[in-house]
Amino acid sequence: xxxxxxxxxxxxxxxxxxxxxxxxxxxxxxxxxxxxxxxxxxxxxxxxxxxxxxxxxxxxxxxxxxxxxxxxxxxxxxxxxxxxxxxxxxxxxxxxxxxxxxxxxxxxxxxxxxxxxxxxxxxxxxxxxxxxxxxxxxxxxxxxxxxxxxxxxxxxxxxxxxxxxxxxxxxxxxxxxxxxxxxxxxxxxxxxxxxxxxxxxxxxxxxxxxxxxxxxxxxxxxxxxxxxxxxxxxxxxxxxxxxxxxxxxxxxxxxxxxxxxxxxxxxxxxxxxxxxxxxxxxxxxxxxxxx
Amino acid sequence: xxxxxxxxxxxxxxxxxxxxxxxxxxxxxxxxxxxxxxxxxxxxxxxxxxxxxxxxxxxxxxxxxxxxxxxxxxxxxxxxxxxxxxxxxxxxxxxxxxxxxxxxxxxxxxxxxxxxxxxxxxxxxxxxxxxxxxxxxxxxxxxxxxxxxxxxxxxxxxxxxxxxxxxxxxxxxxxxxxxxxxxxxxxxxxxxxxxxxxxxxxxxxxxxxxxxxxxxxxxxxxxxxxxxxxxxxxxxxxxxxxxxxxxxxxxxxxxxxxxxxxxxxxxxxxxxxxxxxxxxxxxxxxxxxxxxxxxxxxxxxxxxxxxxxxxxx
Numbered sequence: 001x002x003x004x005x006x007x008x009x010x011x012x013x014x015x016x017x018x019x020x021x022x023x024x025x026x027x028x029x030x031x032x033x034x035x036x037x038x039x040x041x042x043x044x045x046x047x048x049x050x051x052x053x054x055x056x057x058x059x060x061x062x063x064x065x066x067x068x069x070x071x072x073x074x075x076x077x078x079x080x081x082x083x084x085x086x087x088x089x090x091x092x093x094x095x096x097x098x099x100x101x102x103x104x105x106x107x108x109x110x111x112x113x114x115x116x117x118x119x120x121x122x123x124x125x126x127x128x129x130x131x132x133x134x135x136x137x138x139x140x141x142x143x144x145x146x147x148x149x150x151x152x153x154x155x156x157x158x159x160x161x162x163x164x165x166x167x168x169x170x171x172x173x174x175x176x177x178x179x180x181x182x183x184x185x186x187x188x189x190x191x192x193x194x195x196x197x198x199x200x201x202x203x204x205x206x207x208x209x210x211x212x213x214x215x216x217x218x219x220x221x222x223x224x225x226x227x228x229x230x231x232x233x234x235x236x237x238x239x240x241x242x243x244x245x246x247x248x249x250x251x252x253x254x255x256x257x258x259x260x261x262x263x264x265x266x267x268x269x270x271x272x273x274x275x276x277x278x279x280x281x282x283x284x285x286x287x288x289x290x291x
Numbered sequence: 292x293x294x295x296x297x298x299x300x301x302x303x304x305x306x307x308x309x310x311x312x313x314x315x316x317x318x319x320x321x322x323x324x325x326x327x328x329x330x331x332x333x334x335x336x337x338x339x340x341x342x343x344x345x346x347x348x349x350x351x352x353x354x355x356x357x358x359x360x361x362x363x364x365x366x367x368x369x370x371x372x373x374x375x376x377x378x379x380x381x382x383x384x385x386x387x388x389x390x391x392x393x394x395x396x397x398x399x400x401x402x403x404x405x406x407x408x409x410x411x412x413x414x415x416x417x418x419x420x421x422x423x424x425x426x427x428x429x430x431x432x433x434x435x436x437x438x439x440x441x442x443x444x445x446x447x448x449x450x451x452x453x454x455x456x457x458x459x460x461x462x463x464x465x466x467x468x469x470x471x472x473x474x475x476x477x478x479x480x481x482x483x484x485x486x487x488x489x490x491x492x493x494x495x496x497x498x499x500x501x502x503x504x505x506x507x508x509x510x511x512x513x514x515x516x517x518x519x520x521x522x523x524x525x526x527x528x529x530x531x532x533x534x535x536x537x538x539x540x541x542x543x544x545x546x547x548x549x550x551x552x553x554x555x556x557x558x559x560x561x562x563x564x565x566x567x568x569x570x571x572x573x574x575x576x577x578x579x580x581x582x583x584x585x586x587x588x589x590x591x592x593x594x595x596x597x598x599x600x601x602x603x604x
Contacts, residue, residue, distance in 0.1 A: 128294070128298070129301055132539070132588055133302065134540075134584045135539055135540070136546055137542065137576065138581075140573070140577075141573060144570075217422070225543065228547060230566065231565075252438065252551075256434075257431070263427070264424065264428075272418060275418060
């Protein structure tokens, strides 16, 4: 085993040990594990008929009962089962959009920090533009142009939420750029790509990971908001889409709290769990920033 | 100043080209479900068949063209936006004012004794509020306090800005508007204050490490005075700028909460335009929100320069 792999393994062990001592971070991990298990098992546990409007056997807007622990929706389907299925969609969209956002943010951040001159100015300019423009109006406009579908929702959220990461990564890159080993590598004739991928990226990576979990939290909230506004796939019952249907079917004026309360609780729990994990990681990776 | 202008220019250009990329026939979308004069349609089609550059120049000459009609309401879009500004200003103004007062107060108490009981409780609460979709909080408040659930009688209106037939210029009308304002405003205050409290707390904790506080204590100043005279005024600066910088986030809340409470402001207008979709109206709304946020950012930067002599170089 070579030296750098050994060192990386050691760093991982130290990280895992400090993370295990962080109580709020571990709480987040446990909550996430439950939701991820639900998302994976949903297709096995839930019969297709439970999601089919034509095969629903419950009454309209029935309150919680033994056979429907969280009541029924406007067409008689079990809200508990819809909710479990929604976990799958909300988490998938959240994670997929985060990956787009992190790849864009890291690439823009490293490039803006590494290059000098007009190119760097242009990259910083684009980042600042995305930071200033209000998120929701921009996302609404993009989603309207692309049309409602789950894939488009992922793309829209991905390209509207990378700017914060880019700014963070750029600052970190600038501090790494001044270090002696990069100077040495430049003196030995390393190209831009080699410097960025071999020296800068491994050094900003822990920060990227910590920032990823915080971004997932924000992205899931964005997904909920956009789906509530009807910009997601109407066939895919994510938590936001569930709240949209509850709202447009008049669950609020009927006082059907069992329809509205559970999706929101799920969103709060998942977002909170990702935030707790992200903050715990940030405390370990970058103690100065997280104070 | 120059940067704000460039950002603005990009918004205007982006606004034009994005909607020209729309798949499908814009005229078909425009005329769908309406009795449109065929001659007018030909006229419209001719305008859209002009070269892109020519259209762009016409647009640049006046991005706020007052003759552009909404496709759903057949009225000039900027006139509709003008009507909806006041309800939004009333709702957001009240909410931001209350949220910043309460948020800053919580931030000061929590940040002065970090790790204390108040800090742990308030940080937990603000983190939960921060994780909530604001429209969901609004829907829950509606169910509990206006429809009535869990044994609580409904005491607030289900939506709107005033009851039908009430003259809003009379003192009774004002009270009626206030009564309608309670729930949407509470929703927004709870969501916004979480953000403000977290920032105020962090900035006060930063300030506590400064040496001038040790000096102030060393000369025998009481703890309360050290906080009020020295720490808080300095910690306030980043928080106040943040309140301006967070207008983009405020806009998100306005769109969904106004929708839930049928508050007849710009947010509800956005939702109505979205459900069409009413492209000219959406375009104008996007332009308007972006300009508002860019101007707020500019104000935040200027405020910083005025209040913090260190950044004046």
